[in-house]
Amino acid sequence: MKVYLRLLRYTKPYIRHIVGSVLCMLALSVISSAIAFLVKPAIDDVFIKKDFRMLVAIPVLIIIAYLGKGMADFGQSYLMGFVGNRIVTDLREAVYRHIQSLSMSFITNTSTGLLMSRISNDVGILQRAVSDSVKKVLRNFFLVIGLTFVAFYQNWQMASLIFLVLPLVSIPIVKFGRKTKKYSRRSQERMGRISTFLIETISGNQTVKAFCMEEYGNRRFFKETNRLFSINLNTLKVSALSSPMMEFFGGILGASIVYYGGHSVIQGTMTTGEFFSFVAAVAMLYRPIKALSRENLKIQKGLAAAVRVFEILDIEPEIKEMPGTIKLPRLKQSIEFKEVSFQYEDTPVLKNVSFLAEAGGILAVIGKSGAGKTTITNLLLRFYDVDSGGIFLDGINIKDVTIKSLREQIAFVTQETILFNDTIRNNIAYGSLDVSDEYIIQAAKSAYAHEFIQSMPQGYETVIGEKGVRLSGGQRQRIAIARAIVKNAPILILDEATSALDTHSEKEVQRALENLMKGRTTILIAHRLSTVRNANQIIVLSDGEVIERGTHDDLVKHRGIYNRLIEIQSGYHKKNLNNTTSSHQ
Numbered sequence: 226m227k228v229y230l231r232l233l234r235y236t237k238p239y240i241r242h243i244v245g246s247v248l249c250m251l252a253l254s255v256i257s258s259a260i261a262f263l264v265k266p267a268i269d270d271v272f273i274k275k276d277f278r279m280l281v282a283i284p285v286l287i288i289i290a291y292l293g294k295g296m297a298d299f300g301q302s303y304l305m306g307f308v309g310n311r312i313v314t315d316l317r318e319a320v321y322r323h324i325q326s327l328s329m330s331f332i333t334n335t336s337t338g339l340l341m342s343r344i345s346n347d348v349g350i351l352q353r354a355v356s357d358s359v360k361k362v363l364r365n366f367f368l369v370i371g372l373t374f375v376a377f378y379q380n381w382q383m384a385s386l387i388f389l390v391l392p393l394v395s396i397p398i399v400k401f402g403r404k405t406k407k408y409s410r411r412s413q414e415r416m417g418r419i420s421t422f423l424i425e426t427i428s429g430n431q432t433v434k435a436f437c438m439e440e441y442g443n444r445r446f447f448k449e450t451n452r453l454f455s456i457n458l459n460t461l462k463v464s465a466l467s468s469p470m471m472e473f474f475g476g477i478l479g480a481s482i483v484y485y486g487g488h489s490v491i492q493g494t495m496t497t498g499e500f501f502s503f504v505a506a507v508a509m510l511y512r513p514i515k516a517l518s519r520e521n522l523k524i525q526k527g528l529a530a531a532v533r534v535f536e537i538l539d540i541e542p543e544i545k546e547m548p549g550t551i552k553l554p555r556l557k558q559s560i561e562f563k564e565v566s567f568q569y570e571d572t573p574v575l576k577n578v579s580f581l582a583e584a585g586g587i588l589a590v591i592g593k594s595g596a597g598k599t600t601i602t603n604l605l606l607r608f609y610d611v612d613s614g615g616i617f618l619d620g621i622n623i624k625d626v627t628i629k630s631l632r633e634q635i636a637f638v639t640q641e642t643i644l645f646n647d648t649i650r651n652n653i654a655y656g657s658l659d660v661s662d663e664y665i666i667q668a669a670k671s672a673y674a675h676e677f678i679q680s681m682p683q684g685y686e687t688v689i690g691e692k693g694v695r696l697s698g699g700q701r702q703r704i705a706i707a708r709a710i711v712k713n714a715p716i717l718i719l720d721e722a723t724s725a726l727d728t729h730s731e732k733e734v735q736r737a738l739e740n741l742m743k744g745r746t747t748i749l750i751a752h753r754l755s756t757v758r759n760a761n762q763i764i765v766l767s768d769g770e771v772i773e774r775g776t777h778d779d780l781v782k783h784r785g786i787y788n789r790l791i792e793i794q795s796g797y798h799k800k801n802l803n804n805t806t807s808s809h810q
């Protein structure tokens with residue numbers, strides 16, 4: 226019931242269309258009933274009394290009636306279809322907007338396929354239910370009323386007989402409706418899993434092929450589709466059964482009418498015309514009643530889909546802006562983490578992390594994989610909120626500023642470069658789409674990307690494929706750097722920004738990064754310690770705790786973990802160099 230009401234709210238802006246459509250339906254029902262009614266004079270006056278005037282009048286009336294019926298039919302179909310499509314478009318937009326507003330934790334914990342199926346499948350099912358089934362149900366409902374009136378008018382005894390039987394028929398209809406709803410929910414859940422699987426194996430197809438896992442994938446896919454098949458088969462059984470059952474009831478009714486009506490006509494209590502008019506009304510009733518039961522099943526499916534769509538709309542974003550937040554002014558002094566603790570799920574990832582990064586300088590964060598380095602940047606961007614402690618920009622807690630003004634101040638180049646299936650130009654300008662072409666080219670030049678971009682077939686207008694598959698890892702990274710340059714934010718996060726590069730391009734990218742870091746406050750996360758040497762401050766993270774901090778020289782003097790790492794890495798280099806020279810000899 227709640228779902229109905231909630232859906233109803235979406236119809237509000239289109240109330241004029243709905244009223245128009247309902248008027249057309251009423252007209253349709255009146256005209257259809259009139260046609261059933263015309264059967265009586267047609268038979269009694271034309272065929273039995275052989276009245277010539279009526280012979281002309283009735284065909285003319287029939288033509289006019291059908292013309293009106295056609296117009297009304299078009300009107301109600303078009304208007305209701307319009308409303309249905311509009312509601313669904315609004316709903317789809319609302320769901321998309323809402324998903325975009327949800328927190329990272331929701332997005333990372335929910336399968337892509339599930340979300341996709343909510344936006345495309347469920348909303349689609351709802352669309353069919355709203356634009357098609359609701360229209361049919363309303364239309365047929367009015368028809369049933371009109372025709373019922375004719376039936377009662379012509380012979381109330383026979384009509385009562387029929388309407389005693391009808392409630393019996395409605396029991397299986399209701400039952401089938403419930404079953405369909407249940408199966409539909411299961412079927413959509415399966416569909417969601419199939420979509421997730423598809424997305425993963427198509428976008429990860431390289432890995433699938435390299436590991437020769439095609440067969441494995443096929444088997445898993447077949448398993449999923451076959452499960453879907455058996456659920457759909459159940460739905461099919463229910464809907465295939467509902468129609469023959471209705472027909473059977475119809476048959477019984479037909480037999481009773483012929484018997485009872487024939488009896489009355491023979492005994493003279495009813496004219497032949499009345500009988501056939503009655504039969505016409507009842508016969509015309511059959512289709513709408515059958516449609517009502519069929520559309521009921523579809524509406525049940527649609528409601529199940531609506532429930533799933535509303536489920537998404539009801540999820541509250543975890544990261545919220547408190548009332549009274551201010552716009553964060555451009556960073557002038559420092560970024561400070563004060564005793565920050567955080568966990569994604571159950572295990573603590575950051576424990577009492579404190580540091581202060583001076584504006585304009587470089588703060589380097591190093592530590593083993595999984596130590597919590599990326600988590601620090603996730604918190605700074607407010608993808609997640611700290612569990613305790615606080616993050617302060619120029620002394621202002623980031624929870625007290627608008628999320629937009631916070632994120633506008635931060636540009637990042639991450640471990641995984643995310644590019645979109647768009648032109649190189651738009652990928653570089655992502656986030657600042659209105660910048661000039663010269664500015665973009667300038668940024669690309671500083672990122673050492675201009676050359677390779679120019680050598681591409683359409684230059685800056687080249688579309689780079691989904692996730693930028695048509696570029697090399699290093700090229701992707703340089704585009705990401707150009708993007709960060711264009712954003713021109715005071716804070717820069719470089720999370721393993723040179724991880725996808727060979728030594729040669731690393732030098733180029735390194736220079737690009739140096740261009741980028743100029744005049745900004747940088748948080749630099751790197752495995753290769755050679756890149757962090759110039760940092761104003763280095764913090765060493767281990768298991769979510771800061772275990773060493775200071776400049777390169779301080780830490781080397783301190784002879785702790787950092788120093789040991791330096792020794793290992795430079796030793797590595799020497800050994801590697803020796804190996805290559807010896808293999809050349």
Ligand SMILES: Nc1ncnc2c1ncn2[C@@H]1O[C@H](COP(=O)(O)OP(=O)(O)OP(=O)(O)O)[C@@H](O)[C@H]1O
Binds near residue numbers: 569592
């Ligand atoms: N979305 C998430 N949900 C749950 N746990 C997570 C999530 N992201 C990271 N973690 C966990 O948090 C810990 C720290 O992860 P983080 O990404 O900060 O490591 P990192 O220091 O950046 O490692 P790397 O050098 O490999 O990038 C890891 O143990 C990881 O398993």
Ligand SMILES: [Mg+2]
Binds near residue numbers: 598599600720
């Ligand atoms: Mg990381």
